[in-house]
Amino acid sequence: MPHAVSLISTLAAGFGLALVFGFIAARCKLPALIGYLVAGIVIGPATPGFVADAEIAAQLAEIGVMLLMFGVGLHFSLADLLAVRKVALPGAVVQMAVATALGCAAAMLWGWSFGAGLVFGLALSVASTVVLLKALESRGRLDSGDGRIAIGWLVVEDLAMVVVLVVLPPLAGALGGQVAPTTQSLWWTLGRTVLEVGAFVALMLVVGRRLFPWVLWQVTKTGSRELFTLAVIVAAVSIAYGSSLLFGVSFALGAFFAGMVLRESQFSHRAAEETLPLRDAFAVLFFVSVGMLFDPTVLVEHPLRVLEVVLIIVFGKSVAAAALVLSFGYPLRTALTVSAGLGQIGEFSFILAALGVALGLLPVEGQSLIVAGALISIALNPLFFELSAPLGRLLAGVTRWAGLRTLASDPLAELPMSTEAKFLSRQVVLVGYGRVGRSIASALRQAGVPFVVADENREAVEQLRAGGTPAVFGNATDPAVLIQAHIAHAHMLVIATPETIEVRRMAEIARTLNPAIRIAVRSHNVDEARLLEAEGTARVFVGETELANAMVEHVLGAVAAPRAAPSRA
Template sequence: MPHSVSLINTIAAGLGLALVFGFLAVRLRLPALVGYLLAGVIIGPFTPGFVADAGIAAQLAEIGVMLLMFGVGLHFSLDDLLAVRKIALPGALAQIAVATLLGGALALWWDWKWGEALVFGLALSVASTVVLLRALEHLGILDSFTGRIAVGWLVVEDLAMVLVLVLLPPLAGAMGGHAGNPAGGAPDPLWQTLGLTLLQVGGFVALMLVVGRRAFPWILWQVTRTGSRELFTLCVVAAAVSIAFASAALFGVSFALGAFFAGMVMRESEFSHRAAEESLPLRDAFAVLFFVSVGMLFDPSVLIERPLQVLAVVGVIVLGKSLAACALVLAFRYPLRTALTVSASLAQIGEFSFILAGLGVSLGVLPVEGQSLILAGALISIATNPLWFSLIAPLQKWLYARFPLARGLESRDHPLAELPSTTEARYLSRQVVLVGYGRVGRRIAAELEANDIPYVVAEQNRELVGKLREAGIAAVWGDAADAEVLIQAHIARARVLVVATPDAINVRQMMEIARTLNPAIETVIRSHNEDEARLLTQETAATVFLGEQELAQAMARDVVRRAVAAA
């Protein structure tokens, strides 16, 4: 086969087999990504038959990571990340430390050198960007506060791994490997390497936040003025890929992190929602190729040759990391549901683990068998990750039923978890309970204020609740899907419950709790799509507002008014 068509071969075989096996997986009630991974195994070098170009597949997967992180950045502002910094920064660093210790201890038990154990543990400590984001998007909680915690956690992990990848070559000699870097040459002094890395990362972030926030929205506006949809789509994709590549080439940060910040600065444009929609098909297609490329790296023989070692690695990834993350989130006094969701999000490893493993092998600080075990652990943890998300709700119910302490974790004694005793009586009866104080919630609150209608906010962002209290707004901290939170908001005497969050999963539970405590209460729900809105209307008998529908009706009313006035 001519080399000139290897790209076509890889795309055709990867997407074609991913479609077939993804369809079969769904019919067997398995996650589609299991089929994508299996497609990669089939066209990989470790199984007979056609072998796709692994190098090309890996690069296509990188494009998928760029587009996916760019799309996430379009939905997140700097304020969103800063809002979760108090838990994401220390939590991610502590979780990396715990996972590294667990993986390192396992490697030392196998009589590996301490340097090999350290690299092995680090490779097991960082989650996959693509897997985490796909899971949150599938559950519809990417824009929720819990989703923001998970994404903030992921950003911190990415930054930490950037430092690890830069510092590993100069430290390789002291760790029992080859001093220098994979390309050869003497290593720079450690202090110089660390200082340069921090300077590069800081320079990149500053450039994007200071210059990028002005330049890229302006460029998008100029392209939009041409009226060409093709140019608009090209501008969006070019921004995602080009900025990600430039950030890696000039500043040494990862493609994923560069694309994420590109999306964040592009969010300043009024066309950010359109940009997200235009890039969605490409994001989905290339994300599939990411899973295919992971499958291509997997050697099934490791399951036969080292089954117990593979099982131990999966245990560290799925159980060790998850339990550590869960304990850390609970230690920061966040609800059990948030802790379980974050821990499930991190119960897998991915692209950074592959990069670190490859670098470790080339530097002689990780045995080849270690790389095989990391790849096996990645594939199994990615394939089983949807299962852990599906177990969150039943596990939470089981913990509530069996352990009183679990219920106490949801209603723990915190000053922001209940209204102050000095709260005025007008906020305790015939008030509106507003769940969520995001972009939609703030606008609803402003209208209520303008009409002198008392309301109480229920919000999961603890720092935001503190600020609302300081501003004189009645607010309680917690997950409104928990009865205790709605009780603290005095739902039993409220006249209206407004759910302004995009949490489609827990809204039914909120409705059930509200109607149990207050059968006469009126309910208003926010929805994202017609199918979901129809189901919510049927199941909850609530008034459901669909964004596109309300926009169309408002525009139609304005058009009719103008037409009548001109007649």
């Protein structure tokens, strides 16, 4: 053809082979993303045959990261982020320090310099945005308490890596690398970076929260679906690019805050639905681009080093994260969810590795090891998520048997002895204190109906107790949590969590302890709601159905009401 078609050929080969190998992986009962990674290896430069344009694939993958983080921001409020700051901020910093120390120690044992080891360890310390979010989405845990902690942890890691990428070039000379002479001091560079990031966050939260929802509303009034979709995509991509250009933050972080500010709009759910196909498609290209970076010869030349890298990523980081989450008083399930989600590396690792090689700090072999570790850890990540539940049950049984940690050892896991009697009998037990749970709690409080909240967010439980509302910390699938909420004497159980996959377990426990209890459940899925109601588990409320019923009731009432006679002058 007379013109270059590298973009078209990359898209065609990437999507086509991802479909083929993804289908094969799914038929073999493996995660489809393994097929996407294999597709990238096939069209990468390390294998014979057609070689796709790696630079174009990387940019397309970056768009996928932007759209994915934008979608997360649409479901993640500033309040959600602040609610997990006590565990996410110190947890992420300490976990990154542990992983960096492990990676640095391994590199220095191989004979590398301290500077090379530091860059190598930092690259192993930060998890992949795409892998974590896809794992949480596929398991319906994106809006859960565990999911919010993991996302908050990820945001802190992204912010830390922004600082690392900025201060590494001025430090390269002192660490043994090559750096162009500069008149700016390290403290000036660091201070400027902090000010730029702070200015970006302030601008998005103060100006963006008012401006972007207003713009989206103006576009919506045109009645054009194409313009609405275009406006959403422009907001995600342009804000991400502009934030990177003007403030030096990552594309992913910029897109995340763009989603957070657009969440204030009443059309946030529609925006999430409109971008879903694009997010899924470009997320596939991310995994394909990772596969293209992989050089299989590193497995033959340095198999033991690859094994050490994988162990640091999968076990070193995971154990450190789990221990930190447990140390903050969160349950074992939360610790395992967070540790499984962080047991891999991705896009920031590649960026840091490329910068390290360019500065003469990291040997090319180190970049190959990082890519190999990323590929293997990403492929293993779904397996560790699947094993987290049975492992949690096993460890919980062992700790209970050994008496190492019981539910009663946590003061937030049981109601205080001073709890008023009205909250212990004929009360409503409300499971989940998210957006829906808060609305229900507010209505019950105004109606004077006593209720007890059970939630997995420690900060939420602490705030409720400080405000005089009885609350129990823990997962309601654990019988001890509902027992502490006095479910045996309750009038009703209201399950307001988005994790409807666990509803049956909660309902079974409640009916075992209180056969006469009435149960109400929220759901996002019509088919799931019909199944639950057919089983007699509970009265299920589906968002779209309830909205339609309320509108129909209003319309019929308005039509049936007699019209007021027109006034005559």
